[in-house]
Amino acid sequence: MSPPLRSAAALALAALLLAGCGSAGNYDLPAEPKPGGGDTGAVKDCATLFSTRVQPRLDYCRTCHVPGGLGDVPDGRLFQLGSDRAQDAAKLKASWEALGGAASTPSRILRMASGTDTRSHSGGAPWPTGSAAYVEMAALLQGYVDPAACQLGGGGGSVEEQPLLGSARGGHYWFDFCAGQPDATPLPADPRSLIRPGVNAGKAVYFNAYWKDCHADPALVGEEPPARSCGELREFAARGEALILGNGATGAGSFFAGTDTDGFLSFSADTYASLWKKWGLRARPDNFDRLAAERYGLSLSSARNPYPLPGEDPNASDGGSGQLPTALTQLRAADGRYSGSIGVTCHACHSGAAGGDAEARNAVLGNGNSLSDFPLLLNETGLGLNLPGAGSLSAISVGKTRGTNNALALQIIVLLTLDAQLSAEAFQFFFTAPNGGSLDAPAWWNMGHRAVKFQDGFLAMDALRSDLGFFIPMMDAPIPFDTAAATAWVRAHARAGDTYLMSLKAPAYPLAVDRALAEQGAILFHAKDLWAAGLDNPTPRPAGGNGSCASCHGVYSPRYAHDPAYLDSPALEGQASYIVPRDLIGTDPARVDSDNEAAEVYGKKDFFAYPETVGGPEHLDCGPQNRSELRGSRAPGYLAPPLYGVWASAPYFHNGAVPDVWGVLDPNSRPAIWRRLSAPARADQQGQVVMGYDSDLARAYDPARLGWKYEALACGVGGALPYVDCDPGDPEAPTLLQRLLSGIHGNNPLLWYLPTPPLMTSAEIERRKIYNTLAYSQGRQGHEFSRVLSDAERRALIEYLKTL
Template identity: 25%
Template sequence: MCAACSKDWRTKIARALVWIVAIVLASRFAAASDSAGPFGAPEPDHPGWRILKSRAFLPADFDQATFDQLPWNWPEAERAAAEGLPLAERRRMIAEHYGLTLNPWASAGEFDLLGYVKTDSGWVMNCLACHGGTLEGSPSPGLGNNRYALQTLTEDVRRTKLLSLKRPSHLDMAILKLPLNTTNGTSNSVIFGVILGAKRLPDMSVDTSRPVPKLAHHDMDAPPWWHLAKKQRLYADGFSPKTHRAVMQFMLLPENDRETILGWEEDFRQILKWMHTVQPPRYDGPVDQPLAQRGLAAFNDHCARCHGTYGDVNEETYPEKVVPLNEIGTDPVRFQALSAEHRQWMKDGWMSRFGEDHVETKPAGYVAPPLDGVWASAPYFHNGSVPTLWHVLHPEERPRIWRRTSDSVDRERMGLTVETLEAIPEQMSSADRRWYFDTSKPSKSAAGHLFVDDLNEDEKRAVLEYLKTL
């Protein structure tokens, strides 16, 4: 065969492969859109839900044209596959690529992202970007988004805007100075709040001359909102009161002046009310009831003193116990990251009604969370370092490096379906590396919570079964 013919055949084969990939992807996204209904459907007429999905509290991150051009940044085969899809499927592919959740309550035929509000200026992030994940492919508002690739998305958006000669947004500029996340599915959100708060006086007036404290960047796993109803405090160390004002701290961009922030107070009062309506999903698989009953006894003997008791809603207890750092033994960076100055700023200012709402300026450790719906809220620990409940119960088996391989729940170990590794493959892009969780990195440790060593293997198996019932 002549060289020209050979080249022509290679071109035809390459094009055929691209179309095969495109067809497979199209069927995949069609199947995803036809999957079982969403978990925890919100009350459509609740004012908090309507506000969250219609009001823009931040500047737009990207317009629709920029979003549609994001495959420019992908490897050639993926880019070609995206270009071979009809527009609707291509947009779903883009959303999947960055871990963005589609809004299943959108009007028929409308493309809408659960974690964004579509405006004339473009797509504006809302709280559901991090707190609107999926459970086995079904959207679940209030569940942490454990696939959100925020850093990669922002890098690609910024690059696309530069190529299109468009102005960068606030996040496009922010990534020049701080990481948005280093592992997909987690975010550096605590530090976002520290930086934004540093530029505010206690009465919420903007003062950009105020210094930013020393920053300890670290990723956090977004906790499920269905725990809010049981809690009186916010955040991993429980330092903040659970109020609508505290929820507003991520809206404190300097562009939103004091009058704007104060004018949104009723909106966020309604949003917090809606957040309280979010319910945990019930486990939808088989449960070995006799084994779960034995697990209940072991749980009440060993775990309930921190995590509470479950069963009859009128008899449930939740102590909201703060476990000292040297006792819990989990990664300390989150605890250390909030300076005394930031905690005092919260206490002295408008966020806590100038001290009327209690702010804990010297917390002792981390709050043991409620465990309702724990089967659905993987990964575990405040930094998302442990992929399954089985690994929580077996500290010596926690993987050093792991990567999610499927959207399906691991029904044996209860949590993410993952592969474990000793090292991240070499010669990999930074975007691809963010799909791997490396527990040897700072703030990423999976150590601690060794109380489970008091359980024998039979008790651990029984507790694991019991946790499915919560």
């Protein structure tokens, strides 16, 4: 074909594709009218085509294809740009020639960017075949042979791309929407309600767990409907903050007390103020409040949270002169009078610390608390249980290792409402199911970006009652127990509590970020197919999505959130609702296995599982979501969580087995037995007090690995006991004792909670800081598909995750 005929054919093809596809995989780009009418979008020459349509898109390529970037590899150097945009035209043409020029049609530049080359492209397919980006680049490259090919009609104005970096930092969209809006402003639809069967079909992000509206009939469930205006949203959140955060507010709730001032698990301020006696000290230390927070793994906040010291009248001293950690609150009567009683709040497990000076931990509200040693607090306060042996309540072990817990024990949740019923499912549920074992509490600030809750999606996110499961009032004693009154209290407070939890935002990463490297990581996170040809990924490919990190964890970058190849709507930004099959994700199976079919069938009768909705339309059925009649062919597994604030959420996996993000991305680097660093004691108190995990960023945080620093322990060194914690002959294998315990815990859900060594000595408290991945439910395996990443790619991904 002669050059004129080739250029005419290229022009005709470009015009046809532009007319039929618009901007396909990118954005709608309307033409700008000429002054006085007419179309200014027609491109008349190659220089204009380059400057207005092609060069803006080269900034995406420039992210990696520059010296020192991820594209600076032998193959990638055939297409290189630089920091000086004035050289782009020359460098693009030189790259085209290096890749075969006119002899290679379509050019490998187009084949790689459209995903049609036989080699994988870490940058994905930013210019899909038929998109405006593809057609215009094709015309420009043809223009190197015949300038007439650059003449395109209807091109529009200059391309404007969305940024690669940017994050909502979690919370719920409604709170961002209402910022600065009058109270009467109506709320838009809940973005989570878009996650329905069929959503994002064939697109880069995959969903297989869906939104259920538990409150379609508020009269049926007896709870307040969601807020309808910004004013209602704020009112609910304020009420919920007083309830759940506490800090001595009127209306504060506490464990098993509702808003009562003398629930049977509350204890007196005098008991708390005198705990130093149980620590073996001779006198009350001047920094008692800080030491209590350190010992029990709690966080101190700058917000006032008072309690009365011995001899103080709390109502004559504005609550008292002491400062409680965030997880405790002094309880008040409805008229505002302080009671002098202290209750425990949900923040014991859900608010940790990231950063802090020598005198206090800075509370991070809504984070999973990886500091906590709740059994120790239970042991030393007795939590108001004046029963024989109450001083040794650590025998009821809600956590084997400091920083983990099993608050979501399904059997305990059911027993809270005393609706156990005899049946075959009940026997299997209570006596033969596996125990879920150690869990790392997920961050509350992600609740606005999930359709289901808990690590395995056990309940619909709109099943609000479970948020207050440990606040259910049991009054002065567990027997007699007024079930009707207790459940009515939960119904009356569920909406306010949930709205407060949804309002919480992840803290911004406080250290420096390499933005150029983070942008490379943003591309990898959203576009790199971990199962692409030549990578030989060791795990099976997931059922949907584009094979990237975003495919499971959701889209965060504005560039990709507005790309219809990724999301049906930008409103789905940050939404993660893919339950990855147990054997595909490969992480420790104890939690998933504990939620077996018997648990699901029996659990659908429980108050917290909205039995009123069970048996109705499937899209409104808020019972346990993993029962076979609802999940169908979807295999049980773990929900890939949203990643807002991931920098502050170490350690990782549902059981907290991996200390940093580098270990998540590089399975070979995960330690078998490890211990986080402890905060240094004050010079005059060294050797006399127990200190918690160090949360000082400068001293204890590792920005390169994205997690808290730790020490890997060899068998028999640093408290790892031979033949109990490890086998000196085979340090990677569980000991005989561990294998026996795994057999017991894997076939009975209750025995895991029974006797652990009493926490009587500082040595025993220190041993609880050791995380042993060889123990039951604490395995570090899984996420094997990230083995295909290079170290350079891991560094870029980590830098990007800092921005979320």
